[in-house]
Amino acid sequence: MTPLPHRMPGVLFDEVAAGCGGAAALRLLARAEHSRRLACVYAVTAAARETGGSVAQEAERAWERLAAARNAAPGAAAAVLTHPSAGPALFGLLAHLPQGREQPPVHRFTALAAAAAVRAGLSGSVRWPMAGPWVTLPSLGRAHFPGARPGDIVEVRVDDDGRTRIAVPGSALAADPVTVPTNPYRAKGRWRGPRLLATLDTGSPLLLDPLDPTCYPYAVGRPGALGADEVHRWTAVARDACRLLRADHPEAYAELAAGPRLLVPLTGTARGSVSGSSAETFGCVALSLPPTGTLFAVTMAHEMQHNKFAALLHLFDLFEPGGQELYYAPWRTDPRPLLGLFHGTYAHLGVAQFWNRRRETEPDPALRAAAHVRFARWRSATREAVLVLLDSGRLTPLGQRFAGRMLDTLDALCRLPVPAPALRRAGTEARAHRAAWHEHNSRPRSGMLPARA
Known part of the structure; x- marks a missing residue:
C-alpha cells in the first residue's frame, strides 16, 4: 500500500504564514506529526532488526504489542504516539541504533507500547528493564518503586477487565503492585500523573x-x-x-x-x-x-507559534540547509542562525498580534498603555527580522512566499495608529537592545553578519 502524502491547501498555508491558521491548521499539523511518529516506529523496528540480538527481540515485541493496540483501539495508540514524550523517545532511540551501542534505550519503545496497550484495554503483560525507581507509562503517568535499581524488571499487566497493575517481580515490592487509576490525572498511592x-x-x-x-x-x-x-x-x-x-x-x-x-x-x-x-x-x-x-x-x-512552525518545517523546506551565517535578533542577546531567526520571527509575529488585540480589549488604562508599547516594539522588531530573512538569499520559493505573507501582515500592523508616547518608548527599548547586543557581541564570531541598520 502506498501511503498518501499530507497536503496543506495554499489558502491555509498563507493563513499560517500570516500568523494564524486556527484549529484547522493545528489539526492538520497534528495528523502529520502522528504520521511522522508512525514512520519513526517502523524505522526503529527496522534498525533494531539489523542490530540483532536482544535489541531486535525487545523491539519486535514492542512493535507487535503496539500494532495489536492500534488494531484494537486506533485512538488509544494515537494518544500515546502523539504524546510529546514519544518524539524524543523514538527519535532518540533511532539515533542510538545505527551506532552499534550494546544497550540502546529500547525500553522507551517498550514503554510506549505498554502505554498503548493500557489505553486500549488490551489484556496481557509487557516487561522491560527499569532505568530507576520510577516507571513511566507515556501519556498516563508514573509509578514509584522505592529501592528499585537500574536493570530490575518491571511488569505492566492489563487484566481482562481492563484493570492495570505495575509490579517488579522478584523484588521486595513484588507483593505491592501499583494499580493505574481510572483517572490517571490524580495521585493515588505510589502513582503520579x-x-x-x-x-x-x-x-x-x-x-x-x-x-x-x-x-x-x-x-x-x-x-x-x-x-x-x-x-x-x-x-x-x-x-x-x-x-x-x-x-x-x-x-x-x-x-x-x-x-x-x-x-x-x-x-x-x-x-x-x-x-x-x-x-x-x-x-x-x-x-x-x-x-x-x-x-x-x-x-x-x-509558544504555539513555535509549535506550528516546527511542525510546518517537518512538511516543507522553507530555506536551504547549510550556511554558517549568524544574525541579529531583536529579542535575543546572542547571534542566531537562520533557523533560529526564522523561528523567533514567526513566534514574535504572534506576540505582536496578541498585543494589538490587548490594547483594544484591556480595561485597565495602565495595562492598556503597556500593551501599546509592546505592540509597537514587537511589530517593528518582527518586521525588521522578516526583511533580514528575505535578504538572506537562502529561502526557498516556498520560504519566500511564507516570509512575504508574514511581511504583508506586519506591514498592515505597522500602519495602525499608536499613541506617540508608546512609539517613543518602544523606539528607546529597541535602540537600547541593539546597543546592548553590540556590546555583548563586540568580538565578531565566524560567519556573523552585521546587524541591519
Whole structure:
C-alpha cells in the first residue's frame, strides 16, 4: 500500500504564514506529526532488526504489542504516539541504533507500547528493564518503586477487565503492585500523573506534567514534583489565561483547544519568566509560572507559534540547509542562525498580534498603555527580522512566499495608529537592545553578519 502524502491547501498555508491558521491548521499539523511518529516506529523496528540480538527481540515485541493496540483501539495508540514524550523517545532511540551501542534505550519503545496497550484495554503483560525507581507509562503517568535499581524488571499487566497493575517481580515490592487509576490525572498511592489545569471547550485537556523526563528533554529547571499550593497557583493563572484567550483572542484559543496541550513547569530559573518549545515535542511547552493570566496567555500564543512552525518545517523546506551565517535578533542577546531567526520571527509575529488585540480589549488604562508599547516594539522588531530573512538569499520559493505573507501582515500592523508616547518608548527599548547586543557581541564570531541598520 502506498501511503498518501499530507497536503496543506495554499489558502491555509498563507493563513499560517500570516500568523494564524486556527484549529484547522493545528489539526492538520497534528495528523502529520502522528504520521511522522508512525514512520519513526517502523524505522526503529527496522534498525533494531539489523542490530540483532536482544535489541531486535525487545523491539519486535514492542512493535507487535503496539500494532495489536492500534488494531484494537486506533485512538488509544494515537494518544500515546502523539504524546510529546514519544518524539524524543523514538527519535532518540533511532539515533542510538545505527551506532552499534550494546544497550540502546529500547525500553522507551517498550514503554510506549505498554502505554498503548493500557489505553486500549488490551489484556496481557509487557516487561522491560527499569532505568530507576520510577516507571513511566507515556501519556498516563508514573509509578514509584522505592529501592528499585537500574536493570530490575518491571511488569505492566492489563487484566481482562481492563484493570492495570505495575509490579517488579522478584523484588521486595513484588507483593505491592501499583494499580493505574481510572483517572490517571490524580495521585493515588505510589502513582503520579499529570495535573489537569483546565478542560478546554473542545474537551481537550490542558495538563501540567513535571514527571515525564522525556516530555521536554532540555528543561534544565524541571522539578521532580509540585506541591499542592504550587499546583493551585498554576491552575488559577492558567484558567485566567484560558478565559482571556477565549474572550478576546478566539483564534489563538481555537489553536490551543485543537488538541491536548502539555505544560512542563520550570523552577529556579535565573532570569524572570522563561519558556521554550522543542521540535520533537509537538503540543508541549516548557515554562516558568507567569505571574498573571495575561502573561500566561501571551506565553502560550508565543509558544504555539513555535509549535506550528516546527511542525510546518517537518512538511516543507522553507530555506536551504547549510550556511554558517549568524544574525541579529531583536529579542535575543546572542547571534542566531537562520533557523533560529526564522523561528523567533514567526513566534514574535504572534506576540505582536496578541498585543494589538490587548490594547483594544484591556480595561485597565495602565495595562492598556503597556500593551501599546509592546505592540509597537514587537511589530517593528518582527518586521525588521522578516526583511533580514528575505535578504538572506537562502529561502526557498516556498520560504519566500511564507516570509512575504508574514511581511504583508506586519506591514498592515505597522500602519495602525499608536499613541506617540508608546512609539517613543518602544523606539528607546529597541535602540537600547541593539546597543546592548553590540556590546555583548563586540568580538565578531565566524560567519556573523552585521546587524541591519
